[in-house]
Amino acid sequence: MTILGIDIGGSGVKGAPVDPAGGDLLAERFRVPTPQPADVDSVVEAVAEVAAQFDGFDSIGVTFPGVVVDGVTRSAANVDKSWLDAPAARLFTERLGKPVTVLNDADAAGVAEVAFGAGRDQSGLIMMLTFGTGIGSALFLDGVLLPNTELGHLEIDGADAELLASDRIRETEDLTWEQWAVRVERYLRHVEMLLSPRLFIVGGGVSKKSEKFFPLLDIRTPIVPATLLNNAGIIGAAIAAGQAAAGPGAQHPGAIPVDAAAPA
CATH class of the missing domain: 3.30.420.40 (ATPase, nucleotide binding domain)
Structure with missing residues (x-):
């Protein structure tokens, strides 16, 4: 299984396909500047631009700089306030056409x-x-x-x-x-x-x-x-997406409770 990991940072949105079993990046990272202001629509498009550079992946993991519960962003300390209570996993899934798991960036x-x-x-x-x-x-x-x-x-x-x-x-x-x-x-x-x-x-x-x-x-x-x-967020996002795809019974170091990073 190949999973795309995307890391939303304060200055850049970067991603790469990952082998979640070994934690290896399977291609060179691609990066675009984080939109300013970092509102929902702009960031979703930036993530889509990164994802469009790659193919052959089964699902996507995305990090977010704030609290994420059941795929919904619950805080927005360092991004635009439009992210408060945004259904991030659903928005990314609809835009990218693949299952997307969203989790806090430090957690990733x-x-x-x-x-x-x-x-x-x-x-x-x-x-x-x-x-x-x-x-x-x-x-x-x-x-x-x-x-x-x-x-x-x-x-x-x-x-x-x-x-x-x-x-x-x-x-x-x-x-x-x-x-x-x-x-x-x-x-x-x-x-x-x-x-x-x-x-x-x-x-x-x-x-x-x-x-x-x-x-x-x-x-x-x-x-x-x-x-x-700088690869940690990308790799962690891919691991989370892999766990979500495998179901709640999957075991992996750094296992995530099922309510923390739910795909849409």
Whole structure:
């Protein structure tokens, strides 16, 4: 089975066909800029433009930067408000003519890392955090996803944590790595206090520069960079679509509860 994975990001919409059994991209990624504003109609068309570059796939997985329940987008912190309560899976399915599964983007990245990356064969409570436009989170217990945690919105000093410690804030406030690490450490310690995870996996573009800030963090939990980098969302979306196609009894690392990523 070949599945198309498409990752909707803050700056780009990118996709590629994936072998969900091995996590390998079967062709070079294709990317288009994320529309501005990122309203429903514009983003659906951008996803269709990416999908049109490929053929031979059976179904499609799409990531979304917000909460997704039963294929419906329930939040829109970093996209246009027209996405609130939008029937995303149905809209994509109607436009693309193939079964589409939609899930949170950080959850997708985490599913990929647990299946094929830094979280593979890890037991206990594992947390994937993506530092980018915001802070995305994916939480796994013994390899099973607890969807839509949105822990980047934990309150610190009366504001969302991602307004303190996202990679976008590091860039817009021109913070040094040392200054930013202080903020990231505060956030991670808050998460440690609440959840006591066994492992932090850090993704997002900044994970490629982990050597610049990991040594500056004083936390109790082991922390490692994600290994799949910019392909994680694409791969995780394809895994989710493969699970949906196989039915609720399918077993796979990073397995998703059936209500979290339902096809239309």
